[in-house]
Amino acid sequence: MNRYEERELQEELGLVEEFLAEFLKDPGYGGEIGQIFTDIRRSRGKRLRPRLLLMASRYGEGFRDARNRLCRLAALVELVHMASLIHDDIVDDAPLRRGLPTTQSKYGKDRAVYAGDLILSRIVQSLFQNGFYHVGGYFGEAVEAMCIGELGQMECRYREDVSIERYMRNVYGKTAALCRLACTAGACESGCSPDVQAQLEELGVNFGYMFQIRDDLLDFLSDSQEAGKPTQIDFREGILTLPVLYAMENAKARPRILSLLRDAKRGAFDEASAKTLTDLVRYSGGLAHAAADMEMYAGRALTAIENLPDHGVSDVFRELLQAKCRI
Amino acid sequence: MNRYEERELQEELGLVEEFLAEFLKDPGYGGEIGQIFTDIRRSRGKRLRPRLLLMASRYGEGFRDARNRLCRLAALVELVHMASLIHDDIVDDAPLRRGLPTTQSKYGKDRAVYAGDLILSRIVQSLFQNGFYHVGGYFGEAVEAMCIGELGQMECRYREDVSIERYMRNVYGKTAALCRLACTAGACESGCSPDVQAQLEELGVNFGYMFQIRDDLLDFLSDSQEAGKPTQIDFREGILTLPVLYAMENAKARPRILSLLRDAKRGAFDEASAKTLTDLVRYSGGLAHAAADMEMYAGRALTAIENLPDHGVSDVFRELLQAKCRI
Numbered sequence: 001m002n003r004y005e006e007r008e009l010q011e012e013l014g015l016v017e018e019f020l021a022e023f024l025k026d027p028g029y030g031g032e033i034g035q036i037f038t039d040i041r042r043s044r045g046k047r048l049r050p051r052l053l054l055m056a057s058r059y060g061e062g063f064r065d066a067r068n069r070l071c072r073l074a075a076l077v078e079l080v081h082m083a084s085l086i087h088d089d090i091v092d093d094a095p096l097r098r099g100l101p102t103t104q105s106k107y108g109k110d111r112a113v114y115a116g117d118l119i120l121s122r123i124v125q126s127l128f129q130n131g132f133y134h135v136g137g138y139f140g141e142a143v144e145a146m147c148i149g150e151l152g153q154m155e156c157r158y159r160e161d162v163s164i165e166r167y168m169r170n171v172y173g174k175t176a177a178l179c180r181l182a183c184t185a186g187a188c189e190s191g192c193s194p195d196v197q198a199q200l201e202e203l204g205v206n207f208g209y210m211f212q213i214r215d216d217l218l219d220f221l222s223d224s225q226e227a228g229k230p231t232q233i234d235f236r237e238g239i240l241t242l243p244v245l246y247a248m249e250n251a252k253a254r255p256r257i258l259s260l261l262r263d264a265k266r267g268a269f270d271e272a273s274a275k276t277l278t279d280l281v282r283y284s285g286g287l288a289h290a291a292a293d294m295e296m297y298a299g300r301a302l303t304a305i306e307n308l309p310d311h312g313v314s315d316v317f318r319e320l321l322q323a324k325c326r327i
Numbered sequence: 328m329n330r331y332e333e334r335e336l337q338e339e340l341g342l343v344e345e346f347l348a349e350f351l352k353d354p355g356y357g358g359e360i361g362q363i364f365t366d367i368r369r370s371r372g373k374r375l376r377p378r379l380l381l382m383a384s385r386y387g388e389g390f391r392d393a394r395n396r397l398c399r400l401a402a403l404v405e406l407v408h409m410a411s412l413i414h415d416d417i418v419d420d421a422p423l424r425r426g427l428p429t430t431q432s433k434y435g436k437d438r439a440v441y442a443g444d445l446i447l448s449r450i451v452q453s454l455f456q457n458g459f460y461h462v463g464g465y466f467g468e469a470v471e472a473m474c475i476g477e478l479g480q481m482e483c484r485y486r487e488d489v490s491i492e493r494y495m496r497n498v499y500g501k502t503a504a505l506c507r508l509a510c511t512a513g514a515c516e517s518g519c520s521p522d523v524q525a526q527l528e529e530l531g532v533n534f535g536y537m538f539q540i541r542d543d544l545l546d547f548l549s550d551s552q553e554a555g556k557p558t559q560i561d562f563r564e565g566i567l568t569l570p571v572l573y574a575m576e577n578a579k580a581r582p583r584i585l586s587l588l589r590d591a592k593r594g595a596f597d598e599a600s601a602k603t604l605t606d607l608v609r610y611s612g613g614l615a616h617a618a619a620d621m622e623m624y625a626g627r628a629l630t631a632i633e634n635l636p637d638h639g640v641s642d643v644f645r646e647l648l649q650a651k652c653r654i
Contacts, residue, residue: 029475031482087444091437110418110481113440117414118474120444124451125467133460140452147445148356154437155358 006316009054012071016050019075023122032107036115040082043100049081050074051320052179052207053186056200058313060190070189072130076123077182080139083119084146084178086112091150092237135185142181149173158238158265160258164245168209175215176208183207196308203304203317210297211324213290216241220278220287232274236264242293244277247286256280298325333643336381339398343377346402350449359434363442367409370427376408377401378647379506379534380513383527385640387517397516399457403450404509407466410446411473411505413439418477419564462512469508476500485565485592487585491572495536502542503535510534523635530631530644537624538651540617543568547605547614559601563591569620571604574613583607625652 024041026034053074057063063070088094089102090112096102104112120143127136152170156162183204187197219231220243234241238261240248248254260277263269281287301321305314351368353361380401384390390397415421416429417439423429431439447470454463479497483489510531514524546558547570561568565588567575575581587604590596608614628648632641 027475029479031478033475033478087440090440109436111478113414113417114474114478114481117443117447118471118478120447121467121470121474123467125464125471128454128460128464128467131460133455133458136463137452137455140448140450140455143448144445144452147441147448148354148360151358151360151438151441151445152356154441 009051012054012067012074013047013050015068015071016047016054016074016078019072020078023075023079023126032111033115033118036103036107036111039100039103039106040086040115040119043098045078045081045098047078048211048324049077049178049182052182052204053077055313055317055320056183056186056192056204057190058311059196059200059308060187060192062189062191066189066191069130069132070186072126073132073135073185073189074182076126076132076139077178077185079119079123080143080146080181081178083116083123084143086116086119088150090116091154092233094233132189135188138181138184138188142177145173145177147173149177153239156239158261160261162240162245164242167240167242167245171209171212172205175212176205179208179211180204199304199307203301203308206297206301206304207321207324210294210301210321213242213294213297214324216243217287217290217294220281232269232277235261235277236269238264241290243281243286243290245286246289247281247284249289250284250286253280253284253286294325298322336378339381339394339401340374340377342395342398343374343381343401343405346399347405350402350406350453359438360442360445363430363434363438366427366430366433367413367442367446370425372405372408372425374405375538375651376404376505376509379509379531380404382640382644382647383510383513383519383531384517385638386523386527386635387514387519389516389518393516393518396457396459397513399453400459400462400512400516401509403453403459403466404505404512406446406450407470407473407508408505410443410450411470413443413446415477417443418481419560421560459516462515465508465511465515469504472500472504474500476504480566483566485588487588489567489572491569494567494569494572498536498539499532502539503532506535506538507531526631526634530628530635533624533628533631534648534651537621537628537648540569540621540624541651543570544614544617544621547608559596559604562588562604563596565592568617570608570613570617572613573616574608574611576616577611577613580607580611580613621652625649 020041024037026037028034054070057066057070085097086103089097090104090109093104094102095105103115107115123139127139149170149172152166152173156166156170180201181204183200184197187200192200219234219241222231235244240261244257248257257277257280260269260273263273298321302318305317308314347368351364353364355361381397384393384397412424413430416424417431417436420431421429422432430442434442450466454466476497476499479493479500483493483497507528508531510527511524514527519527546561546568549558562571567588571584575584584604584607587596587600590600625648629645632644635641
C-alpha cells in the first residue's frame with residue numbers, strides 16, 4: 001500500500017512548488033513586497049526539508065489520503081526555512097545567498113525584518129486555516145529552537161572558550177530543529193504510531209547535525225564561486241565552526257587560530273588569512289575530526305532507519321543520507 | 328449574569344500579569360535572553376489591549392466560564408504588541424521606549440530580531456497548546472496586517488505625495504489591526520453571536536484609529552520628557568503623520584514643511600526646526616483637523632457601542648473611549 005515510488009515523490013514535490021508559488025505570489029499590497037516574494041521564490045533551494053517530510057510520511061498508513069495536506073505542510077516547512085534565512089541574513093549582514101543578493105542587501109534590513117515576519121504570520125494563518133492543529137505546535141517549537149540557536153551563536157561570537165558541546169547545541173537550533181520538524185510533521189500527518197514518529201524525529205535531528213557539519217566542511221573545501229557565497233564568512237563573523245574547534249584542540253594550532261580570530265574581530269582578516277586558516281584547520285586534523293563526527297551523526301540517522309519498519313522507503317532514505325554526507 | 332464589574336476586571340488584569348510573568352520568565356537558555364525578557368516585562372505599558380479584550384468578552388454569555396482562557400488570550404495579545412515593538416524599534420533605530428532603553432539599543436539589533444521572533448514563536452505554541460484554534464487564525468491575520476502597515480509606512484518615508492488615505496491604511500496595520508484582534512478574540516472566546524462580534528470588531532478598529540491619531544497629536548503637544556521618548560521622531564524619520572498631512576493642505580505651510588522634510592532627510596533637523604514644524608502644524612490647522620478626525624473615529628466607535636446589547640459594560644467602554652480621546 002505505502003511502498004515508496006520515486007515518481008510519486010517527484011509529483012508531490014511539484015505540488016509543493018505550486019503551494020509555494022501560491023503562497024509567494026504578489027499579495028498586492030503595493031510597494032516592494034511583491035518583488036521580495038518573487039526574489040525569494042526564484043532563489044531556489046534544494047527543497048531538502050520538503051523531501052524529508054514527504055519521505056517520512058511513507059511510514060504512515062494514511063499518507064495517500066493526506067497527500068495534499070502533506071504537500072502543503074512540506075511547503076510550510078520550506079517557508080519557515082526561507083523566513084529564517086531572511087532574518088539570518090540581516091544578522092550576518094550577508095550580501096549573497098545561493099549566488100543571489102539577499103533580501104537585506106537588496107531591500108534593506110528594515111524591509112527584511114518585516115518580510116520575514118510577514119511570511120511567518122502567513123504560515124501561522126495557513127496552519128490554523130487548514131486545521132493543522134496537531135503539528136502547529138511543533139512549528140512553534142521549531143521556530144523557538146531556531147531563535148535560541150541563533151542567539152546562542154551570537155553569544156559565542158569571537159569568544160575563545162567555546163566548547164564543541166556548546167557549538168552543537170547551537171547547531172541543533174540552526175539546522176537540526178527544522179529537519180526534525182520536517183520528519184515529525186510528515187510522521188504525524190500520515191498517522192504514524194508514536195514509536196515510529198520518535199524514530200523519525202531521531203532521524204531528522206541526526207540528519208540535521210550531519211548536514212550542518214557538511215556545510216561547515218564545505219566552507220573549507222570549496223571556493224567562493226562554487227559555494228555561491230564568500231567563504232569563511234563564519235570565521236570572519238567570529239563564529240568558530242566544528243572544523244575550527246577541533247583544530248583548536250591542537251596545542252600548536254590553537255594560538256595561531258586565536259590570533260587570526262583577533263584579526264577577524266578588528267576587520268583585518270584577508271585572503272592570506274583565509275589561506276592560513278584553511279591550512280591550519282586541515283593540517284591539525286580539524287577537517288578529519290569534523291568529518292568523523294559527520295559520519296557519526298550519519299550513523300545515528302542510519303540506525304534510526306534500521307529501527308523503522310521497511311516500507312520500501314528506507315533505501316531511498318539511506319541514499320539521500322549518503323548523498324548529503326558526501327563532500 | 329454578565330453584568331460588568333470593575334472589581335472583576337481588575338482581578339482579571341492581575342491574572343493577565345501572572346500569565347505575562349510566566350511567559351516572560353527567564354527561559355534558562357543562558358545568554359542575555361533572560362535579561363531581555365525581564366526588561367520587556369518591566370517596561371510596563373498601559374495594558375490597553377488586554378483591557379479591550381476583557382471588556383469585549385462581557386458581551387458573550389460564556390465569559391465567566393472562559394475567564395482563565397480569556398486572560399491568557401489577553402496576555403497573548405499584549406505579547407504580540409511587545410514583539411512588534413521590539414521589531415519596530417529596530418527599524419526606527421529608537422533609543423528609548425516608555426523612558427527605558429529599547430531592546431535594540433541595549434542588546435543590539437541582531438538580538439532584537441531573534442528576541443521578537445522568539446516571542447512570536449512562543450505565542451504560536453501557546454495558541455496551539457491551549458486549543459485556541461478559532462482565534463489563532465485571527466492572530467496570524469493581525470500580525471500580517473501589522474507587517475503590511477509597517478512596510479507601507481516605509482514606502483512612504485520622505486515622500487512628498489503621501490495621501491491621508493494612504494496614511495490611514497498604514498495606521499490600520501500599525502495600530503487598528505491589533506485593537507481589532509483584541510475585541511475579536513474577546514468576542515469569539517466568550518461566545519458572542521456573529522453580529523455582536525462584527526460590532527466589536529468595528530469598535531476595535533475605530534478605537535485603534537482614534538488611538539493612533541491621539542498619539543500623533545501628543546507628539547506635537549508634549550515635550551520629550553513627558554512622552555518618555557524624543558518628540559517628532561516620526562518626522563525626523565520621514566514619516567508624515569496626520570497633523571502634518573493636514574497642515575500640508577495649507578498652500579502656505581506646504582512648501583515650508585517640505586523644506587523641513589528635506590532638512591530631516593539630510594539629518595539637518597534640529598530643535599529650531601522642531602519648533603518651526605510645531606508652529607506650522609498648529610497655525611495651519613493641522614492639529615485641529617487631526618483632532619476632528621480623532622473625534623470622528625471616536626464617534627464611530629461610540630456608534631458601534633450603541634449597536635451592542637447593553638450588558639452594563641457599555642458605559643465603561645464609553646469612559647475608556649473618552650479617556651483615550653482626551654489630549
